[in-house]
Amino acid sequence: MSELPEPRLFSCADATGAVHDQGAHVIDWIPTGHAPVLWLSPSTALETGKPVRGGVPICFPWFADGAEGGREPKHGFARTLPWHVESRESSDHEAMIVYRLSDADVTEPAHREQFPYQFEAYCVVRFGTELSLELSVTNTGERPFDFEEALHAYLVVGDVRKIRVEGLEGASYRDKVLDREDCVQEGDLRFDGETDRVYRSTGDVAVVDPVLGRVLRIRKKNSGTTVVWNPGAETAAAMPDVGPDGWTDFVCVEGANTHADAVHLEPEETHSMGYRLSVETTAEDPGRPPA
Numbered sequence: 001m002s003e004l005p006e007p008r009l010f011s012c013a014d015a016t017g018a019v020h021d022q023g024a025h026v027i028d029w030i031p032t033g034h035a036p037v038l039w040l041s042p043s044t045a046l047e048t049g050k051p052v053r054g055g056v057p058i059c060f061p062w063f064a065d066g067a068e069g070g071r072e073p074k075h076g077f078a079r080t081l082p083w084h085v086e087s088r089e090s091s092d093h094e095a096m097i098v099y100r101l102s103d104a105d106v107t108e109p110a111h112r113e114q115f116p117y118q119f120e121a122y123c124v125v126r127f128g129t130e131l132s133l134e135l136s137v138t139n140t141g142e143r144p145f146d147f148e149e150a151l152h153a154y155l156v157v158g159d160v161r162k163i164r165v166e167g168l169e170g171a172s173y174r175d176k177v178l179d180r181e182d183c184v185q186e187g188d189l190r191f192d193g194e195t196d197r198v199y200r201s202t203g204d205v206a207v208v209d210p211v212l213g214r215v216l217r218i219r220k221k222n223s224g225t226t227v228v229w230n231p232g233a234e235t236a237a238a239m240p241d242v243g244p245d246g247w248t249d250f251v252c253v254e255g256a257n258t259h260a261d262a263v264h265l266e267p268e269e270t271h272s273m274g275y276r277l278s279v280e281t282t283a284e285d286p287g288r289p290p291a
Contacts, residue, residue: 001047008088010095010127017095017127020052023079024099024123027055029131034279035212037131039154039250041241049080053241054250056275058123058135059150061115063227063258067148075152077111083123094128102140117145129278134221136272139265146264150227150256151275153218158211160230160248165189167205168226174198174259191251194232198258201226205253214281218253221274224261227254 007018007027018028030036040054051057051073060078062071073080083099090096102120106112118141126132133151157163168185175183176196185199188208202224207216220226229252231239236247255275257263263271 001049004046004048004052008085008097010090010097012090012093012095012128014093014128015095015131017125017131019097019125021082021085021099022048023052023058023081024083024101024125025052025055025057025079026125026131026133027052029127029277031129031279034214034281036156037216037277037279039156041246043243044241051075051079054154056133056154057152059148059152059256060121060135060137061119061147061149063148063150063256066114067146067259067262071114072110075150076148077106077108077115078121081105086122094126096124096126099123099125115145115147117141117143119145119147131277132274133276134272134274136270137263137265138270139267142267144264144266146262148256148258148262149273150225150254150258151273152227152252152254152256153275153277154250154252155207155216155277156212156249157207157209157251160191160251162211163191163207163209163251165205165207165228165251165253167203168199168201168228171199171201171203171226173200189228191230194235195228195230197228198256199226199228200224200261207251207253208282210282214279216253217278217280218255219274219276219278220255221276222271223255223257223273223275225256225258227256227258228252229254 010017044053059075086098205218236242237244
């Protein structure tokens with residue numbers, strides 16, 4: 001396999017960012033005056049056709065191994081295909097890029113067999129005081145279809161064992177670690193080991209990080225599912241691109257539509273899902289660059 005081309009870099013007064021054409025995959029966003037917000041594995045493969053560990057992968061047209069299981073690759077084919085740049089713009093306070101992917105780009109027979117439908121997908125990425133992503137999918141064929149989707153954000157934290165996630169209290173969820181359905185979140189979510197939960201929740205979420213002295217706020221649009229994941233020490237040790245120590249440095253909080261919230265599209269219909277990320281400083285930020 002060949003190495004991935006260098007990512008596209010973005011800069012404006014309010015932020016810097018970077019994105020790979022493969023997967024329309026955002027790998028960096030640093031709002032001015034703050035430490036990096038997106039975690040990227042220092043040992044991830046940067047090879048054509050291989051998924052990148054970190055940033056914000058796009059999961060489509062299925063999540064994990066699909067609602068009924070058995071689908072490959074994990075999280076769908078969109079994150080390892082090259083997307084086409086439709087436009088790129090910048091201003092003093094925002095930089096934007098628009099990507100497109102369609103069924104014509106899906107050339108692997110196994111992938112076409114698993115998802116034999118005509119579609120056109122767009123991803124709009126905006127870098128500024130917020131990181132904003134919008135994924136839109138249109139059914140361009142004559143048959144209806146169902147799909148799953150996720151914006152699988154890896155967020156930098158000071159120590160995952162010391163953070164808490166607010167905004168999920170009372171939400172039902174599937175606990176994939178315990179293989180239990182119909183669990184209900186009580187209070188804030190905290191982490192003491194492997195966590196893999198699929199919440200039925202449309203609400204905003206906040207990651208409160210006392211180590212870095214900041215709050216990461218996630219706002220979603222047309223997303224019925226919030227996925228929260230961290231591999232924990234044992235699973236991470238078996239992952240070459242995370243390792244035994246890397247698991248404490250990030251948490252994944254994903255905007256998604258999966259399982260019962262999968263999207264149904266009739267011919268000519270379009271569905272759009274949005275994910276917005278912002279940072280609030282709560283105390284002196286140890287990771288903040290000097291003025």
